[in-house]
Amino acid sequence: MLTRALIVVLAILNVGVALWWMLRGEPVPTPPAEPPTGVARLQLLDTPNAAAAPAPSAAQPAAASTALADATPAPPKPAAPTTPAPAAPPPAPSTAPAPSNVPAPSTASVAPAVGRPTETPPAPAPPAPLQCISLGPFADRDTAMAAQGNAGTLLQRSRLREVAKPGASSTYRVMLPAAASREEAQATVKRIAAAGISDYYIMAQGEDTNAIALGQYRNREGAERRMAALAAAGFSARLVGGAAGTAQWWVDAALAGQATPSAARQRSGAAQQRSLECAGLR
Template identity: 65%
Template sequence: MLTRALIVVLAILNLGVALWWMLRGEPAPAPPPPTTGVAQLQLLPATASAPTGASIASTPAAALDDVTPAPVPPPAAAPAQAPTAESPAATAVAPAPVAAPPAPAPAVAQAPAPVPAAPAQCVSLGPFTDRAAAQAAQAKAGGTLRGARLREVADAGATRYRVVLPAAASREDAQATVKRIVAAGLSDYYIIANGEETNAIALGQYRNREGAERRMAALSAAGFNARLIASGGDGSAQWWLDATLAPPADASVARQRSGAAQQRSLDCARVR
């Protein structure tokens, strides 16, 4: 019962507040802010006595307060000047100077390419009958030769040369040596079957001594001790002078100075 009474009281209070809000008057609008630069009218209180005409005439500024700022006169325009010869308008626009083309850079002198040295030439001069004659020829040649060495050629009249390994004790030993030769990568061999050189191993026959000596060098490098047998000669020995030609001398000049009867081109690797 008490709760219902409280609800009725609250409803009545809310209704009263709503009626008061609707029936209240609109608030008076606030006066607008004073405008700058405009004279303001001031009202005197009603109880004050009205001023006399003379006072109003003598003091008009007392009733009205004019705060309007005085206008600023515009600046006077500068008089127009006629264009002179020195003014930019009268000055003729001169064309821009054309830049001269750059001077060509001086050519850089290039050093001449080095001339490749001519390959060395080697020669063999001879034959001489003995070592003393070969030494005398070397002295006569003088500065035309350099790095000279003497070389003896046995059995100068030989027409062929054979390279042979000494005879083995048996056929089986000779065949074992042949297997070693094959393993070393050598070829051109056979076992002599009869005669004084039975079981010897022939390793080639050559018409010139140089080829036979190259064969012996290959066998020696492989570990075989071969020998050179010349045939068809008289058994006499000759001497040759092997050297490198000193430029600008040539082989004919060196031969004439040394007194040699022959000259032969030679591989320079044999002279070193």
Template identity: 65%
Template structure:
């Protein structure tokens, strides 16, 4: 009896469960997961209807007014879109200065070809001539082949010796002081005359030709010594010479031939200036 009652109860329970299962409907789908950064629409409870507008007094003019649309309930108004992040205003970047374009190198100036060095001046003596007039005529004949010409008289032209000497000093001590100056100037070949009319004079060389004596005189004059030339021997006759500087590209032989001189000698140009 008890068993039968339990079976009836279980059958009733199963039938109830089956009916509930058939009548419950489809389960509501689970709400989707909210999207990050997007506002969700939410329904708000309906608000009370606005109070009725008070009747317009009969004494007031009736205005033809179109009733304004009632504002939508907050539940029906769409939610404002989420604020869109404003794009960052680009910071004005100071434009970098354009890279300096290297200037094209200026063409190197073409160096002018160096002028050839001028040839050193060449000086000479033309002669000998018997008198001054003959020397002047020879200068006129030479013309443009000579520059800065001057006449020079040579006494004792027939001399066989030429001595270069400094005049006598006041005392032996003065002569010795002069010798020290000669040595300091780099000159040699000297001695002090000890007796006679030329006592305390300084002999500076004896030469057999006039050219050697003239070179010695020029060296002493450049060092600041006032020497003199003494000729000895011969008949005491004089000769004239024409000292000059050769023009550019002129030849000594051509100058001698045009002037009619018997010979030409090389000459230190310092004696012509």
């Protein structure tokens, strides 16, 4: 059974191969390959039958080489460089006048931005440090005030200061007038305490009996400040003491502008000048 099947398969294969052989077309001839560019193409001359062809002569090889030489194309000439056509000239600016109603562009808007750095204003110079001095000594208050006025604009924030002379003892006392009785003096003391004023006592003997002492000071300036505080509280006090010739006066001030200590001393008429801490000048 298997043998018969193999025979049938082989028969079918043979029939198929025979049909393919009969039905296949003629082979398409392959076109000759084109020679590369620039290579001479070989051309064959027409030749007669070999029997009728005469014997080749010596001139034929030369003719054949000539024909081959003639058939060889000449090498291509390099292309001449092309010169670009000149660009058309720009159109000439119109000479027609601009219309009057069109404003001309401002220079600020047309001018290109220039990278010039802006000028920075110079920083203001720092003020010179304040210099304070004391001018003196003067024999009395009036003389010191006159010297203060003579210095004028060379001084600022000036004040008068009284000090005791070296070796002299002088005191200033602030007192309220003597009362008619001890009880009246004590009533006044109660009012003084109620006003917030301290440092007081009632004189018990002497010509100032029942007078109220409100402080003793070595210079007139301190005594005057005490009297001003009492006046603000409603009490009229008086200054006692300060023998003539036991005190001297000084002018404390800060120099103004470009003033120098020597110039201020000469204008005020002071005999001396001393440095002073400006923090203590109020």
